[in-house]
Structure formats: C-alpha cells, structure tokens
Amino acid sequence: MSEMEKKPRHFIEQVIDEDLESGKYDGRVHTRFPPEPNGYLHIGHAKSICLNFGLAVQYNSYCNLRFDDTNPVREEEEYVKSIIEDVRWLGFDWEDRLYYASDYFQQLYDFACQLVESGDAYVDDQSAEEIRKTRGSLTEPGKESPYRNRSVEENLDLFKRMQSGEFPDGSRVLRAKIDMEANNMNMRDPVMYRILRATHHRTGDDWCIYPTYDWAHGLEDSIERITHSLCTLEFEDHRPLYDWYLEALDVYRPQQIEFAPLNLSYTLLSKRMLRELVEGGYVNGWDDPRMPTISGLRRRGFTPASIRDFASRVGIAKREGVADVGLLEYCLRQDLNIHAERRMAVLDPLKVVIKNYPEGESEELEAINNPENESAGKRKVPFSRELYIEREDFREDPPKKYFRLAPGREVRLRYAYFLKCEEVVKDSSGEIIELHCIYDPETKGGSAPDGRKVRGTIHWVSAQHAVSPEIRLYDRLFRSSKPGSGGGDFKADINTNSLETLKDCKLEPSLIDARAGEHFQFERVGYFFVDPLDSREGSPIFNRTVTLRDKWTKIEKSGK
C-alpha cells in the first residue's frame, strides 16, 4: 500500500459518517435488505443488496435479511427460497438475522390499536371505489370520510371485529387520520389494514387483515433497530408518512434514505415485464441465461465477484440514469480473465488436411491453462494430420490488415506449428469444404528456429480427437438500448436471435469431462459456462457467458 488512494464516499456513506460522529445512533450502523417474496431477484436488487450488506461489511456492523411479506395474495415460499439462495450466492451473510414482516403481525396489530386509542386511526366503511373517489387528485384536495369522526370506542370495537373475521373482504379498512387536504397524497388518510381472506405462506389463515407497506415498513425497521433504512427514489414521498407513524407511536426511529434504482441499457428490470417474458414463453423461465435475474446471470456464467464489482462501479447517487451494460460485461471479463482456464474450441469448423504430416499418427502438445495464473498449470492437447479451424480464420481473398490464414500465407497454430495454406478445395456449389496445407516440423511449440515471424495465431482442434457437445450462444435479449422506449410494446424490441444452439462444434477432448458450473475461456472466442441444469456427466452443455473483446470486427467494419 504505497498510496492511500481513498475511494470517494457516496452520499449515504457521508450521512453514516456524520451520524457516527454525532453519536446519533450510539455509534451503531444497522441496515437491512427487505425484498417482497413475490418474484425473482434481478441485477437491480443486486445493487441494493451490495449496498446494504456492503455497508455492514465496511462498517463492521450488521445487515438483516427481511422478507416484507405483508401481502399474501402475491407471495410464495418458492420466491423466499430463491431469494435466500441468490443473496447467499452473491456472497453475503445475515448470520441469525433472517426476519419476516409476518413475524411482527401481532405487534403491528397492537400498535394499530394504540393509534386507534390515541385517536390517530379510524375504521372506514367506505368501499375501495369510494375511497379512491374521495382521495382527490394531484391538484384537488380529498374529502373526509363520513366515518372519520367515530368515537375511539367504536373504532376499537370495529377494528377488533375486523381482526376477528366478522366482516367480509374489502368491506372496511383501518385508516390513519392525518390530513385529506395534504399536498402529499400519501398523507390523505392512508390505509393501514385491509380485510383479506387469503392464506399466507407463513401465518396460514391466522389473519384475515393484513397491514399495508407504509404502515408496516417503518415499524419493521423500528423493531429491528435499523439505523439507516435505504430504499429507492420512488419512496421519497413516503418518508413523511414513515416518520409520522413512528412519531405518533413514539418509538425508535430509523432514518429512511433514498437512492436511485439501477437501470441497465439493453435490459428490462421491471418485475411485471420480466414476468411477461417468462409467462409469454419468450424465454425459458426466470433462470433463462438471457434474463437479468440473479439466477439467470448465474446460469449464464456471471460470477458473484463480477456483480459486486459492477455494483461498486456504478455507484450510489440520487440521480437516475441508465448504466451501460458494457460496464457489467467489463467487470465479468475482468474476473473471468483471471479465473477461467483456457481451452481450444472451434465453433464453425473448416477442415484442414496437413499434407506433409504422417498419416495415422498423432502427438500431444503442451498448452498453458491460464496465462494469468501460472498455478493453473499445463495440459496436453492432441495434434494430428487432420484438424478443424474456425471458418472465419480463413479468407480466400483477405482484406487489408487481415492476418489469419489465406492462400499461400503462413500462420501459427496455437501451441503447435506454423501452417501454410497450399490449396483450397471447394464443392460443386463453390463452397470451401477443405484446406490443404503444409506444416513446418521445425516450428514445433510455435516458434521458428530461423527466426521468421507470422502475424496471426489461430486455434484448432484435431479432427479425430474432437468432441462435439452442445453449445448455446446467447446474445442480448433486446435490440434496443432502451426496450419499449418508443412508446410501443417492449416485446417488439426483443432480439429474435438471442439464442443460437450449435451442435457441430469441435472441441478439444478434455472438454467432454467438463463439470457443471465450470468456467472456461475458449481461446479467441469467449467465455463459456457449463450449464448446471441441462448438463450430464459426459455430455456437458456450454453456455456462452460473454464474447472476448473483438478488435478485428471493429477494424473490418471501419473499413480502414
């Protein structure tokens, strides 16, 4: 550590630093990540997870995992499981602090009675429709409910009977008595409880009234002695209400702080739209490798470290914007470059016959597993008279600056020999089906004793030794950098070529033993991940995680 290069502190860290200094929370820092178990977590949630749990690590403090399960009609155990798995996979630990809002239902009910007793809440007999109509609008104040001024005794009686199941669903609600003329719509006597006969995934049929988010959330935070309650910008308007409830009850008060949610180019991060993709069959489930869900990214081959790095690099601020998906890919390649072992794989094979290599013979050549990590060691790769090379690594009429194989030209076969193309063999339709080449036995290992150089190095696989497992080429799910922004249906922006399945690739033989969950770099091609669901022992399936950066395509496109 030569330089004390401090990473600039974002505004939430600055607030925490100040609170620590002033002793506001007795030097404590305690955050929480409060997902609703009604869907799968996505990369946007990952930002929040990394923020909340990251702060706990940074300040040597605590972060709770809390399920905000106040609405039984949307929530399921399946989602709880996936969320727990995802947060853990991202590398975070809540120790014994796994909580559920539903654990607090009784306390919440008792607190509500307290508000009724202090005259701060009342039972409203109006229908949902009537309440909506009397709420007013953005520019007009609301009207007070005719039931607003019932006695405390009547309210208490009614509320208890709501709880005991005397009234039908939707017939009554408990409302906070605040101000129907407030400019902030959230303060116009917000609903605290609704009557809802639905089986809750944890409390079963114990309750027929359920608390609303605004009523419950601050108390959940308060009960858990959270210091800094972090949420996204759309809750800014809710903060006065968050504070109002806690003040009215005179209980411990955490501080809500809002930050901008993550938006990603070429990506959709709305639960509703993601659900539409799944249910409409546009993808194969929530964990489809094209999905921005944590489970999708995991199956695609993303690593927890790359996602944490990304979260740290996009930063935390109040300004809303769209992060570049290229940054996510950069973080991924950074991590994979260091950790993924290299292999050779030919995706679009073109046969090469080495005329001067003895028929029926083969040899083993040594290849480096990872140039970024010597301890990854070396492996043997078989070489023989007939090989496959990538079709795009040969041009009959090479453009300027193309330095791969061409008629009469010499290139290096990676870790093998120099190879020169002598003859191009075509079928009757003119398509190239084979290349006849000669190799230089003196260049074994890849360098020439006479000092001559070649411009290009290409990868290859011995034909008789090659294996051909299935390879799935994934691409962006959307063609537009901002799907659906044209005002039309976002589904119109779907990239119909986001999955291409390849069955005739030629891979080096060691790859047949690849195990589910392993990462590889196919040299000069990209990073691949052995699909953890569809792979079988002896028949792996490779998902393309991300391509390698590709300067050549850029050069060729620019025409220079």
Place this chain on the structure above:
RNA sequence: UGGGGAGUCGUCUAAUGGUAGGACAGCGGAUUCUGGUUCCGUAAGUGAGGGUUCAACUCCUUCCUCCCCAGCCA
C-alpha cells in the same frame, strides 16, 4: 396547473467557495504464441440567463428539461 426529487464528458460517478477528477465506452500507440490480457497516450462535461465573490459545479435568483406520486401493491 399541487407536492416531492434530479440536471457535471457518449454513459456512470467525484469535486460541498480555491487547478472540473476517475471509470466504462471511443480514438491512437506499445507489448503479446489469444486481434484476449496488460501498459502508455488522447479527445470529450458543469441545462440556460442574471446576480454575489478576488474566485461559483458549489451560494442567491429567474427560467428550462427529466423522473416520481391520485393501490385496500411494495
């Protein structure tokens, strides 16, 4: 037209009255048995006007643009 927020290189993000900096993307180059990695260099920004000040991204003021809010969703 009510209320709440936000405007800094293409993108994300610092600078909190004192040299507008970093990252990704871009461009140029070096190294390289991966057109990968790495390294070096380079261009590019304070929404607009007015004011205060020796000095303004920062303070004041007028305006403009964008986002959020009328669930018994979270």
